[in-house]
Amino acid sequence: MRCFLAILALSMTLCLSCSRGQPKRGPASPSLRLAVVTDLKGYLEPCGCTSDPLGGIDRLAAQIRTLREGPVPVVLLIAGDTFFDAAELEPVRVDQASRNAKTLAGILNGLEVTAVLPGRRDRAQPAATLEVLQEASEFPWLAMTSDADVLRTEAGALRLSIVGARPGSERDAVAAALGSVQAQSDLTIALVDGSRRDANRIGAIDGVDFVVQGGLDEDDLVPPHQAGNAWIFHASRQGQGLTVVDVYRTDKGGPFADRSEWSRAEAAVQLDRQISDLSAKITGWEKSGEVDAADLEAQRSRLAGLKSDRQALDAPAASANGNSLFARWIPLSNGVPRDKQVGKLMREHDKVVNEANRLAFANLRPPPLGPDDIAYVGSAACAGCHTTASWWWRNHAHGVAYLTLQQRNKEYNLDCVGCHVTGYNQPGGSTVTHNLNRALVNVGCESCHGPGAAHAKDPEKVGIVRDTPESMCLVCHTPEHSDLFDYDAYRKTLVVPGHGLPPMKR
Ligand code: HEC
Ligand code: HEC
Ligand code: HEC
Ligand code: HEC
Structure with missing residues (x-):
């Protein structure tokens, strides 16, 4: 009966707000829309190797443009390593990475970025590179020369203070700024730009409402969570998605209540896990009878606390009268539209990089053969004796791996070529340019x-590796580039009649 009443009460509140023709809870239109990007790391787009590649600065641009078409002011904030994904670039990569960063900066200009807090890898680049x-x-780069910079700006009716904290700077320095x-x-x-603890420390500063956290590097997306009165936002890495x-x-001032499902759902999962773990432990302690009564009581009351936190999550979200926020994450997946203009800039960039590398590395040779090394000859040299295997290979993905790059103007791209050649x-x-007159492409x-x-040269006398150990595949089939890789399943598809199995009889 109590339950029924509760449902009735809930549906009445919902209906009351429906009748005003507004969203279920809260005011109709946001005062401000934050678009958050973290740990972009110079990615203009995903490599395209995996089953569901996420990212693309053209997709990001399309999202930002759409947001800006609405009446709500949009503030675009970027934190963490933005332009570079390594602190110390290998010398051969410096030019390509710098070009890449410059193209990215140009594209970001078009998106009217409000502020960027560059990360540690960005800051480790040579001063001349950063200056250019x-x-x-x-757009402003925050906290490049001091521990903390404050950017003051307006968005709609709101006056904003955006403070950038230099990685590793003390909480007091940020508070003072x-x-x-x-x-x-x-x-x-x-x-x-820092660890979760760093973000929490800054979030706990009196008066900070939101923290945009970069620097999580390898972590996947982290849902919004609270530190002190502040909400901490993250948006994944490498431009895979956008948090809005x-x-x-x-x-009225005061803290913000989160009305989005996203963080509540995540918090509920965590609390449920803690509750079930602790319940199981308490049952065990009760049975064993070896735990001190006072300790047991303390644990029971901890459990009660967790349960009441959990219930609070299910209660209708905070009142519509106070400050509130609604956060969502937009994965930039295949189906998401692309901005054509930005796409054009990216394609031009690919061509420029390809041509620059082709010329710059024209004389780059592979390491010389050591006394025990055997040279590569290329697949064409095997075809005369292993005819059926060659036929099979030419139509297999491996046999067109270089074409995959050529079609994208990436065959001289240092980020790509290594795994798409022999x-x-x-x-x-x-090397990136040297392939024995194409014998070693694919x-x-x-x-x-x-x-x-x-x-x-002499197959009767000299053998060759017959079966390929998994470790060889893993040189290229890394988790980042081959998310579905499973040695047995993948290998099985290679061993076919004519290659590893007797050819089919006609
Ligand atoms: C001149 C002919 C000839 C050429 C060229 C040649 N092979 Fe062979 N290959 C043979 C013969 C003969 C054998 C041994 C007989 C057999 O098992 O088919 C063999 C065996 C193999 C085997 C099986 C090895 C084993 O231990 O069972 C592999 C794998 C192989 N070759 C790969 C290659 C590759 C890769 C190339 C090119 C780099 C190549 N071969 C070039 C003639 C050739
Ligand atoms: C030198 C790098 C490299 C090595 C080593 C390598 N692969 Fe690949 N593999 C690739 C690339 C690149 C592609 C995708 C080519 C394309 O479509 O452009 C690919 C594609 C494949 C595919 C096709 C996947 C599909 O979705 O169609 C299979 C299967 C595969 N590899 C299995 C293997 C196995 C098993 C090994 C080890 C025995 C191996 N590969 C070793 C680079 C490599
Ligand atoms: C570490 C090795 C590695 C690097 C670096 C790499 N690739 Fe790949 N790529 C692969 C492998 C392995 C596959 C096959 C994955 C699978 O099917 O599981 C693949 C597949 C692809 C495919 C899908 C081909 C198809 O027909 O479906 C594209 C496109 C591609 N790569 C483009 C690129 C581009 C562009 C770059 C550079 C930005 C790049 N790759 C860098 C290893 C790599
Ligand atoms: C992606 C990895 C891969 C590539 C590329 C590849 N092979 Fe193989 N090859 C294998 C595997 C795995 C086997 C199965 C080994 C076994 O059954 O012990 C095999 C088996 C063979 C055998 C032994 C056949 C037999 O029944 O004795 C020959 C010969 C061979 N490959 C030749 C070639 C030639 C020639 C090419 C290029 C045209 C080629 N392979 C490309 C992985 C590869």
């Missing part, structure tokens, strides 16, 4: 059977 990039950026300006702002947002936060700010950087193998026979010049 900063000059090319039409905010000091006097906070009284004159309606919303304070901190940009951080609708901010409903009333005249014997990359191996003694007597290939993932050839020798990618799996090892360098074969000696065997091809």
